[in-house]
Amino acid sequence: MTYEVPALNLAICWKHFLTIIVESQSAGNLLDYTLLEILREYTPEIICCNCVLISNKITHFNHLTIDYKFKSYLTGLIEGDGCIHVPITERSLKGKLNYPSIHIAFHLKDLPLALLVQKNLGFGSIVRQxxxxxxxxxxxxxxxxxxxxxxxxxxMRTPKIYNLYKLINWLNLALSDKNNDLNLIKLPLCTRPLNADAWLSGFIEADGHFSVRTTFTGKYPKIECKFELVQSQKDPLGQDKYSILSTCGEISEYLKTPLKTFKQNTSNPQYRLRTSNLESNFILTDYLNKYPLFGSKFLDFNSWKEILDLFRTGFKLSHVENIDKVVKLKSEMNNNRTIFNWDHLNKFYTLNY
Known part of the structure; x- marks a missing residue:
């Protein structure tokens, strides 16, 4: 089902949308048609909704999906753009009890994915800051x-595991009186190959970026499909992330592309990984075909991949129809995208408690 709507303020749209969710939906419930119709008054996008997101009763279409895909995808998402907060003291200065929390960030346009993750977990609240x-x-x-x-x-694969360990310590100590069976054990970093689960997919969902560079002037037109992953060199605890991006079996080696330092002389030095050849891009494509993205970045990847696939066929860039196709696909990516189809959420991973 497709909604064509006027180009008004997107932030206003989601503000009213979330208010309705909180006031009218029980925790974890998905949206129905009446709620989606409200979007007609506020959002600039065309929203295509032939998926589980418009049903009050969730239906999983891939019954063969097993838990480890959801767990690894969620872990990558949190390690890329999440936070595990553990209180330092039992009570605040005002005497209120402090509690730990886990936050997962989603871009405004990825609210449908946030709702589905919440639904699959069966707990948590979605808020706009x-x-x-x-x-x-x-x-x-x-x-x-x-x-x-x-x-x-x-x-987990990154230094954020130390925050998880702090959380486990807190839970074992704070809840030992209430739950005598609680004895959480700290497991080590995951050592599975990157292509063995969906962790990298979740990590890319948080911090990856697909782009296409075109040059049609001059004697030789050029097209470059690039994928970029940027991370701060140190996490909030001061732990260096170099081992996550470059050591054997990790992202840079897996994608066969170098890791470089970036913004070294600033307050936030970064590591930047960027694919710059067809081999690296094809490795990434094969991985994401097996362990897909689920946010709006899935749509950007599909446009990017369609351009990349032209190189598999030996196409001639000099042909006008090829140039027109590339220009059209590029114009629909990232911040330029105004059409969002969420049918791919039908294949979202299941979680069986």
Whole structure:
């Protein structure tokens, strides 16, 4: 089902949309047609909704999907753009009890994905923070926190595992009187090959970027399909991330592309990984065909891949029809995208507790 809507303020749209979700939907429920019709008044996109997202009752279409795909994808998403907060003290200065929480950030346009992750987990609240173009899925109740620890434990690959360990220590100590059976064990970093699960897909969902560079002037027109992944060199704990991006079996070696330092003389030095050859791009494409993206970045990847696939066929860039196709696909990517089709959420991973 497709909605064509006027080009008004997107932030206003989602503000009213989320208010309706909170006031009229029980925790974890998905949206129905009446809620989606509200978008007609506020959003500039065309929204295509032939998927589970418009049903009050979720239906999983891929019954063969197993838990590890969801767990690894969610772990990558959190390690790329999430936060595990553990209180330092039992009470605040005002005497209120402090509680741990886990936050997962989603861009404004990825609210449908945030809702589906929330639905699959069965806990958490989605909130919009002022001044930030994102929604946050926040888990802060004991049951949800313990469930998240069990999902993440053994699947993490970055220094954020130290925050998970702090959380496990907190839970084992703070909840030992309430739950005598609680004895969470700290599992080590995941050592599975990157192509063995969906972790990298979740990580790219958070921090990856697909782009196409075109040059049609001069004697020899050029097209470059690039994928970029940027990370701060140190996490909030001061742990260096170099081992995550470059050591044997990790991202740079897996994609056969070098890792470079970036913004070295700034307050936020970064590592930048960028594919610059067809071999690296084809490796990435094969991986994401097996472990797909699920946010709006899935749509950008599809446009990017369609251009990249032209190189498999030995196409002639000098042909006008090829240039027109590339220009059209590029014009629909990233911030230029105004049409969002969420049918791919039908294939989202299942989670069986």
């Amino acid at each position: 002022k001044g930030v173009n994102a929604y946050y899925l926040i888990i802060n109740d004991n049951k949800g926190i313990i469930s998240m620890v069990n999902l993440l434990n053994g699947n």
